[in-house]
Each structure stands twice: as structure tokens, then as C-alpha cells.
Amino acid sequence: MYASWVEVSRSAILNNLKEYQRVVGPEVQVMPILKSNAYGHGMVEVAKLVSSKVNIIGVVSLGEALELRARGVRKPIFVLSYAPSELLKKAVTQKIELPVYSLKFAQEISRLSKKSGRQVKVHLKIDTGTSRLGVLSKNALEFVRSVSNLPGLKIEGIWSHFAASEDNQNFTRRQILSFNNLLNQLDLSGTKIHFACSAAILTQPESRFSMVRLGIGLYGLWPSVQAKKISDKAGHKLRLKPALNWKTNIVQIKSLPAGTKVGYGSTYITKKKTVMAVLPVGYWEGYDRRLSNKSDVLVRGKRCSVLGRICMNLTMVDVSKVTGVKVKDEVVLLGKQAHGATRGEVSTEELADHIGTINYEVVTRINPLLPRVYVK
Known part of the structure; x- marks a missing residue:
């Protein structure tokens, strides 16, 4: 698994x-x-x-x-x-x-x-x-x-x-x-x-x-x-629906005081008291290392910033603004999430822009060993 x-x-x-x-x-x-x-x-x-x-x-x-x-x-x-x-x-x-x-x-x-x-x-x-x-x-x-x-x-x-x-x-x-x-x-x-x-x-x-x-x-x-x-100008009215949502769960939550160094190379230092969540996903799974200190994930529909360097199999995020956050909460790395009235999206194009590539590369680099779950 x-x-x-x-x-x-x-x-x-x-x-x-x-x-x-x-x-x-x-x-x-x-x-x-x-x-x-x-x-x-x-x-x-x-x-x-x-x-x-x-x-x-x-x-x-x-x-x-x-x-x-x-x-x-x-x-x-x-x-x-x-x-x-x-x-x-x-x-x-x-x-x-x-x-x-x-x-x-x-x-x-x-x-x-x-x-x-x-x-x-x-x-x-x-x-x-x-x-x-x-x-x-x-x-x-x-x-x-x-x-x-x-x-x-x-x-x-x-x-x-x-x-x-x-x-x-x-x-x-x-x-x-x-x-x-x-x-x-x-x-x-x-x-x-x-x-x-x-x-x-x-x-x-x-x-x-x-x-x-x-x-x-x-x-x-x-x-x-x-x-x-060009398609819009031509009147195609093309209604495309992104088919992929990439998910994981929180495995640990900890409270860090201001001035705490996070991750390899200590590339992020907390500026204030921060609630940090650890995610069991990294660049081996296809979550690009160049997203370090740049991208967001979704927790309970809210955007949460990546803190520090993305590791081979772990990523740290700031969940300070997420009310009631707990271990095992579902996290969306790519796609949409709704929690009550709170809704968010991290698009393929957004991740591609962060790492200087195209949306094609973002989705094709998700490790093929990860399970694909087919939903309606």
C-alpha cells in the first residue's frame, strides 16, 4: 500500500x-x-x-x-x-x-x-x-x-x-x-x-x-x-473537466515556535508560531522537488503552503489557519477539494508554472505505482 x-x-x-x-x-x-x-x-x-x-x-x-x-x-x-x-x-x-x-x-x-x-x-x-x-x-x-x-x-x-x-x-x-x-x-x-x-x-x-x-x-x-x-474565439464552447485528483493524508501534526528550521537545508524558518502537518508524499511519488517553498495543498478546502524542501517521501505544510485539523485528514495535492462551504483548487497549470514546465509533465510524472482509484 x-x-x-x-x-x-x-x-x-x-x-x-x-x-x-x-x-x-x-x-x-x-x-x-x-x-x-x-x-x-x-x-x-x-x-x-x-x-x-x-x-x-x-x-x-x-x-x-x-x-x-x-x-x-x-x-x-x-x-x-x-x-x-x-x-x-x-x-x-x-x-x-x-x-x-x-x-x-x-x-x-x-x-x-x-x-x-x-x-x-x-x-x-x-x-x-x-x-x-x-x-x-x-x-x-x-x-x-x-x-x-x-x-x-x-x-x-x-x-x-x-x-x-x-x-x-x-x-x-x-x-x-x-x-x-x-x-x-x-x-x-x-x-x-x-x-x-x-x-x-x-x-x-x-x-x-x-x-x-x-x-x-x-x-x-x-x-x-x-x-x-483560439477555441473560445471560434465559439467551440468546449467544456473540459479535469479528471484527476491526487490525494494523501496527514500523518503527523506539531506546533513549532517562531525561529524553527524546517526540512533539509533549513530553507524555511518559521516567522511565528506555526502548526505544521507532515504528509507521506515526496518527489519519489512525483511531487516535484522544485515545488519546495512554493506550492500549496488543500486541507479542509483551504490552501496550505509547503514549508521547506520536499523530501523523497515526505512534505511539510503549514496548517495554522485550518480549524479542527487532525491526523488522517485528507489532503489534495492536485485537484479540487470542498469542506462545507469552503472550496479550493490546485490546478495542474499552477504546479506547472511553479516548476517552469507544462501541464503534460505534471500529470505524467505522478509515479505509476501509486494506486489509481476510479470514481464517477
Whole structure:
């Protein structure tokens, strides 16, 4: 057992999926992206939750795809990233849809297809400007034609990925233009075309094509401030609900006189008599050390400041203003809490701002060993 846990709202995730489906319309498929433990929300449970609402699921690795198959998920699964050769045979057997980002890799899959007697569905990755996996746009036409001649492969999709759809719309439009130049030279009947992520779905509607990939938005988080502004201006009226609450309990309370040093390095010294609570959670659990002396938690709906350095497995907070506080009181590290008429929230964006990162990192770095508890 761990002394901290993550509560995930099923209804929030389903709401967010439905909201994005409303925005793109019935002609465009939505592929929920469940990579990195479903952005910290629990891959297997989220997959089972959304499977009946979509036609395909996306993950980042073959390991994730094979785990979903082992846990009973039969929906088509597409792998977004690198697929190691030693797992390809299992992928073919389990009917996993694979990314193809080089002719050499396509040839390897073709050989496996021939040996197994199974056709393999592949999605061809075009690098339009992110400079990661994929074939450069200038070589893409020849690449597509070469792969189409390989036996045992079915080109199920052609796709690309944006570098800055959250904030750089000029470069994003250049990527779309590059992609369209390729598509206009191909016969794509029945082929899934997908480019848009959570941000581009909102900021660049022309990038939706026949399918979109919904990552961070599925979990009720906005891809960026600018994406929200553009969405609001477009009249989407997108009602996202953050799905995650991260909780723990108070394990000790003590009264400290003024001038008491707190934590490693004595980076905090009490200025007055302080009631301090100790929480059994730290940076091993994913509560970032850079939140030391910066962030707040919620106790009985009230904000309580973190005191001193966050330790590997412990964090100290000031509960002086919380009436009736006691050991075992529930504490919210991330999310919302209500206690009677007192309500508070610590948002993912707030924590991200404190440590100089993005909301994606905050949720994906919550230790996957911590229990995920699924609530309505």
C-alpha cells in the first residue's frame, strides 16, 4: 500500500471525449491517446472506459499495446513511436497497427507479414517539420509509393505531427501546406489521414482530415493558454473537466515556535508560531522537488503552503489557519477539494508554472505505482 493515491473521474473523461467529438463532427474519427499510462490516469482502465466510444486507440509503444491486448482490450490499437524488432512478431500476431517511418522498417514488417501469413496495417509517418521520427516531406512521395509495393502491408493511414500547434500558428500552417502537397499527389481512398492533436483540433480545423489524435484534452487539460483563447474565439464552447485528483493524508501534526528550521537545508524558518502537518508524499511519488517553498495543498478546502524542501517521501505544510485539523485528514495535492462551504483548487497549470514546465509533465510524472482509484 502507498500513502498517496490518484482519483480519476470516469464521467470527466467521457465528457471530454464527447466534447471533442462534438467539435470535430461525426465525419471525423477521434483516436484517444493513452500513452504514458494515459497521461498518468491509468492506461488499462481508460482504454476500457473509452473503447465503446471510438474506433481505434493510440499508444506510444508496442509494450503498451501488448499490455492492453493482454488485459482484454480488443479495439484496434495504433503505436505512435519506435517499435523494437524483437516485439514485431507479437505485434503482427496481436493485430497491432504499426508506424512506418523508414523504408527499411517497412521492409522488415513486410518480411514478418509474409512469414506469418498475416496482413499488417501500417501508418506512414511524414516529417513535416518536427524533425523526429518520419520521412522528410521532400522524400515522402517516393517513400509512399515504395511502401505501397511491399507485400503483406496495408497502408491504413498517413500521418504527421505538429511542432508548435499550441502557440506558433504560422509554422503550423506551413506544416499543413507541406502535408497537403503530398496528399494531393496520392490516391488516398479509404486511407486514414491524421495530423491534428488536442491543440490543432482547436486552432487549425483544416488539419482534422479524417481522424484526429486526442491526448491531453481527453483528460480535461488545455494544451495551452493560446489554444484555449483560439477555441473560445471560434465559439467551440468546449467544456473540459479535469479528471484527476491526487490525494494523501496527514500523518503527523506539531506546533513549532517562531525561529524553527524546517526540512533539509533549513530553507524555511518559521516567522511565528506555526502548526505544521507532515504528509507521506515526496518527489519519489512525483511531487516535484522544485515545488519546495512554493506550492500549496488543500486541507479542509483551504490552501496550505509547503514549508521547506520536499523530501523523497515526505512534505511539510503549514496548517495554522485550518480549524479542527487532525491526523488522517485528507489532503489534495492536485485537484479540487470542498469542506462545507469552503472550496479550493490546485490546478495542474499552477504546479506547472511553479516548476517552469507544462501541464503534460505534471500529470505524467505522478509515479505509476501509486494506486489509481476510479470514481464517477
